[in-house]
Amino acid sequence: MSAIAPPQARATTGRVMPRAWHLIERNLFVYRRTWTIIVSGFFEPLFYLVAMGYGLGRLIGDVTGPGGQPIPYAMFVAPALLATGAMNGAVAEATFNFFFKLNYNRTFQAILATPLSVRDVAVGEIAWALIRGGLYAIGFIVVIAALGLATSPLALLAIPAALLLGFAAGAVGMAATSFMRSHQDFDLINVITLPMFLFSATFYPIETYPEAIRGIVAITPLYQGVALIRGLTVGVLGPEMLFQVAYLAVMGMIGLWITSRRLDRLLRK
Amino acid sequence: MPMNPASPPLIHARGLTKRFGAFTAVDAVDFDVAPGEAFGFLGPNGAGKTSTMKMIGCTSPASGGTLTVLGMDPETQGPEIRGRLGVVPQQDTLDEELTVRENLLIYGRYFGLSRAECGRRADELLEFAQLSERGSSRVEPLSGGMKRRLTIARSLINEPDVMLLDEPTTGLDPQARHLLWDRLYRLKQRGVTLVLTTHYMDEAEQLCDRLVVMDKAKIVAEGSPRSLIEQYSTREVAEMRFAPGVQDTLDGQFNGLADRVEHLPDRVLLYAEDGEAVAVAAHDRGLRPETVLVRRSTLEDVFLRLTGRSLVD
Ligand SMILES: Nc1ncnc2c1ncn2[C@@H]1O[C@H](COP(=O)(O)OP(=O)(O)OP(=O)(O)O)[C@@H](O)[C@H]1O
Numbered sequence A: 001m002s003a004i005a006p007p008q009a010r011a012t013t014g015r016v017m018p019r020a021w022h023l024i025e026r027n028l029f030v031y032r033r034t035w036t037i038i039v040s041g042f043f044e045p046l047f048y049l050v051a052m053g054y055g056l057g058r059l060i061g062d063v064t065g066p067g068g069q070p071i072p073y074a075m076f077v078a079p080a081l082l083a084t085g086a087m088n089g090a091v092a093e094a095t096f097n098f099f100f101k102l103n104y105n106r107t108f109q110a111i112l113a114t115p116l117s118v119r120d121v122a123v124g125e126i127a128w129a130l131i132r133g134g135l136y137a138i139g140f141i142v143v144i145a146a147l148g149l150a151t152s153p154l155a156l157l158a159i160p161a162a163l164l165l166g167f168a169a170g171a172v173g174m175a176a177t178s179f180m181r182s183h184q185d186f187d188l189i190n191v192i193t194l195p196m197f198l199f200s201a202t203f204y205p206i207e208t209y210p211e212a213i214r215g216i217v218a219i220t221p222l223y224q225g226v227a228l229i230r231g232l233t234v235g236v237l238g239p240e241m242l243f244q245v246a247y248l249a250v251m252g253m254i255g256l257w258i259t260s261r262r263l264d265r266l267l268r269k
Numbered sequence B: 001m002p003m004n005p006a007s008p009p010l011i012h013a014r015g016l017t018k019r020f021g022a023f024t025a026v027d028a029v030d031f032d033v034a035p036g037e038a039f040g041f042l043g044p045n046g047a048g049k050t051s052t053m054k055m056i057g058c059t060s061p062a063s064g065g066t067l068t069v070l071g072m073d074p075e076t077q078g079p080e081i082r083g084r085l086g087v088v089p090q091q092d093t094l095d096e097e098l099t100v101r102e103n104l105l106i107y108g109r110y111f112g113l114s115r116a117e118c119g120r121r122a123d124e125l126l127e128f129a130q131l132s133e134r135g136s137s138r139v140e141p142l143s144g145g146m147k148r149r150l151t152i153a154r155s156l157i158n159e160p161d162v163m164l165l166d167e168p169t170t171g172l173d174p175q176a177r178h179l180l181w182d183r184l185y186r187l188k189q190r191g192v193t194l195v196l197t198t199h200y201m202d203e204a205e206q207l208c209d210r211l212v213v214m215d216k217a218k219i220v221a222e223g224s225p226r227s228l229i230e231q232y233s234t235r236e237v238a239e240m241r242f243a244p245g246v247q248d249t250l251d252g253q254f255n256g257l258a259d260r261v262e263h264l265p266d267r268v269l270l271y272a273e274d275g276e277a278v279a280v281a282a283h284d285r286g287l288r289p290e291t292v293l294v295r296r297s298t299l300e301d302v303f304l305r306l307t308g309r310s311l312v313d
């Protein structure tokens, strides 16, 4: 339609990155000043590792690992703490910070007046949440490798696996946040994430539970993520991993889809 | 600038409608904006101006009718259209977590500009908005007028072909308003199309080639400021102010004095070709206002006639 208005010379770079990337850039601006908040999330799983893995681990001794072979308790909990750290990092971004941006800051309205779409916003915010979760995963994998708790080179794959878990939990958390009306609703998030942390076969094998309860535990993304990551750090692969990957991917896609639809409802009235 | 019949409209709306549930905020309005034109929406609070602007800006889907912007369909080509618009929303949407300069930088990035280009334009626009000294300040502590100026600067980062300005100068001091009018006028001379809403008639008269008056979701009049005044008002107005309490006792006393009489809470407006003659005739009838002002008709008078309200509620 150049006949209608002559296109002006534009200093537009070729689009190499998807538009959603700019949300990550925006968040980098913010965290350039407040990076200490991110760092604190790295130490929490480390403290648990020392307390549980080594403190409690001395009393417990060996437990049954993914392949059925006995492994030291610290080696059993370390991947679970890695998974939890990555999940919590992503969920914190996708819930608390996302809620603030959605309800108190008019950032998203401003962004939607540019070429970006609600889907770009949803994808960009999830991607950012993943980056935060992923940073924790990378930091933690270095620590457990140094401590000799990750014995297999497959442990490197724990990083993409942790990202996948962050995607699933983050996207669902973000979708849930889009329905929240006030800060009080966040108590609900704690009510869900804390038991998930304690009971998703993080500190003891799922076989500890009676059959009926196992089914409930297996629904949680954290259980699937822990099982996947534990297999990788210990170096035992199995066909069930394909299911775990698919389960988390589908969960994330559904969360993303709901989030996009909700943003459209809320922001494009 | 008169509508050039040869060039197709830049914005074209027919039967454009916006509903919120059962409530109709914009009721089947028709209008065209020509390239390079400055086009205004006037109307009382709640008339549907912002709702219309949001549909043009492709941030709110129309509930009915047809709309094309820059020859494209907002439904399917929103990103392409938005890439060529500069939007100043009625309420500032600045990013309060970022600094003043970062607000400009990241906004340029949203439009796909390179980092170097964003930096160059950000510095230029800070100058334009007279905020260069505040570049590294957070947005929150800025005054209302400074935030407004930053919002306006931000809307220019992509060198838009069309500016959508929703009450752009509300909250600005007179100096900043005049500065902005000057900038908008220059943009217009460079071929940028301006679409604006305002509650200030001087702003509408200064800036708009053509405007529409909206009331209760509908367009009730359309034309250039001058033609609207000719069509809906007389040449002159005699404004009379009476001592407190006196005005209520004057019902019917103005009959036959002027073409039209408007009773406002604080004064009476008498519309006539010759205002001075009306003032004399009123005096002859024994009416003793405290002050009399004879002036030319303005858009305010048109607005009052069409909507029964003054521009600024
Ligand atoms: N998101 C919304 N949901 C429901 N009603 C809305 C919404 N936005 C606007 N309205 C209603 O639509 C009508 C028109 O609003 P709009 O903001 O377009 O008016 P306006 O002409 O811009 O007024 P003002 O001069 O006060 O800015 C109002 O009655 C308003 O309450």
Ligand SMILES: [Mg+2]
Residues within 6 Å of the ligand: B049, B050, B051, B090, B166
């Ligand atoms: Mg408005």
